Amino acid sequence: MKLKIAFLLLLLAILSPFPVQAEIRVDADFPGGNVKVESIDQGASRTGGEDEVMSPNASVSAQPSSNQEPTLSGANVVCVRPDLRDTKSNYFYFYFRVTGAENRTVTFKFPEKSTNFGAVGPNVSVDGGKTWKYLGEKDYYASGTKFPADQHEFTWSFGPNDSDVRFAFGTPYTQSNWDEFMAQYRAREDVRFETLCRSRLDKRDVELFRVPYLGQGKPRFYLAFTARHHACESSASPVMEGMISFCLSDAPEAQWLRQNAEIVFIPFMDKDGVEDGDQGKNRSPHDHNRDYVQELYPSVKAFKALIVKESEGIPLVFMDLHAPNIRGGNNEFYYSHGPIEMEKMNPIWNRFREKLTENQKDGTLKYESKRDVPGRSDGKYNSIRSFTGKDGNLSSSRVWIQGLPNAYFANCMEFGYSLCGNAIITPVSGRELGRNVMKTLAEILQEAKE
Ligand SMILES: [Zn+2]
Known part of the structure; x- marks a missing residue:
């Protein structure tokens, strides 16, 4: 029976017009890492395109939260929050890694009760934490616009080679x-x-x-x-x-x-x-x-x-x-x-x-x-x-x-x-x-x- 199911899945994968995608993973298993993952919606599969199938959580991503122009996308939604551990009060440090999200657009939602990001938004590294760039940097330098203090989410479109993308509150240093x-x-x-x-x-x-x-x-x-x-x-x-x-x-x-x-x-x-x-x-x-x-x-x-x-x-x-x-x-x-x-x-x-x-x-x-x-x-x-x-x-x-x-x-x-x-x-x-x-x-x- 198990063999039959595996065979059917393989057949589906071969016949599918789209490549089978890996599961999105979010983790903090590296020096300085910190995240609590609440949920990961693996629903939508690709970025953009006229024939995009919308997931139930699809949303219009808004600037300056996204690294691309606003598009109606079938965004996967990942809900995360800082892992407070023994912190006595609410705090804002997070640093996590996302793998398996190549070619997808993902919206990261944070708790709405607190301010989650600094003046230029979350910091992003596409080279495993070696170099960083704030998501809101372009907007800030172009027009002085700060990342809104009451915005609790951001969206990132992963390219075909984005196999390890990291997001952090500031610039990590370990x-x-x-x-x-x-x-x-x-x-x-x-x-x-x-x-x-x-x-x-x-x-x-x-x-x-x-x-x-x-x-x-x-x-x-x-x-x-x-x-x-x-x-x-x-x-x-x-x-x-x-x-x-x-x-x-x-x-x-x-x-x-x-x-x-x-x-x-x-x-x-x-x-x-x-x-x-x-x-x-x-x-x-x-x-x-x-x-x-x-x-x-x-x-x-x-x-x-x-x-x-x-x-x-x-x-x-x-x-x-x-x-x-x-x-x-x-x-x-x-x-x-x-x-x-x-x-x-x-x-x-x-x-x-x-x-x-x-x-x-x-x-x-x-x-x-x-x-x-x-x-x-x-x-x-x-x-x-x-x-x-x-x-x-x-x-x-x-x-x-x-x-x-x-x-x-x-x-x-x-x-x-x-x-x-x-x-x-x-x-x-x-x-x-x-x-x-x-x-x-x-x-x-x-x-x-x-
Ligand atoms: Zn201090």
Whole structure:
């Protein structure tokens, strides 16, 4: 019987005027992957054509949600949502792969109760995650039109060779991106590739990249930089790459840094979260950047121990790199959080802002210091109390650093996911910004009195 059915199916396939198509598959089984698949309608089979058979879910796709002109298409419909895992509130990170959809037009529907996409829509890669382009990029650059905040779906027409197409909220960045960028420095003798600790799940190493002090006696400064306390905040990572590339460049300020400072970078504070594709922000019971009292996470415990041991008696400079919220207002810029209840740091912060304005003035990503958020003392946003929780048993990295006797300057910067002013953010423009951030830091430290 089974053989007969198989034979009939084979006969149908041969006689059919259209090729038999594979099943559409949606998955997140790769580093950084994150999706919850609600349903996949395998109904419609081809793109366009006058004799198109409409599926029950066929729809008119609307610009700017589609990568082709609006057509009445027999779109397959895939319903997905971000996989929140242990995130305590709703969040927006997703990164999934679609296979088996060659020659089909597929509409991806997201939950209608939340905003799902940034200012230029979802990001798309047709080369397995190597390069990315936002779906709304063309419209934004042509007419300044943003992807509508209340649009909960987009449509993609898969070409005959689109065997692996990926969609993400922002531009993903995982360990393979780090390894690829850092390969150029592997052979240098004046840097160290170290391990901060094992990750919480004991599956991975948490990287520490060191640019050792080359001068005599004690360094004048100890510089520490962290990223991805919140796993999904990938736009911070190219900025860190740019900071590293400036440190290792021949620029006079970079040479001065290496002669005067010990410098450490921790690219993935929540390493498991980054590789496993967690949102990370606001995870239960608290996220990595609220762990500076309780030390649930080995990377936080190890980072605190490293700083206390290595920077003792040396003026400490710290910058924590983040990405802000989904879209609108400040989220479509980058900005700096001012020192909190630390009067002595305010002049340094203001000098940093002044210099960064100058250094970034010809940069792709415009910096407007009016976007910065000064520290507060009233218990609201960017005050000490806003980081410490109801019972006072939480603390962020920056608040913890500020409390150390050798704290010289502690800062947190937020780098938007997709749009900065009127430019769409790319890894290239993120790196450019990072180089200027590091140059600015070097300049204000050079100005400091002996
Ligand atoms: Zn963050």
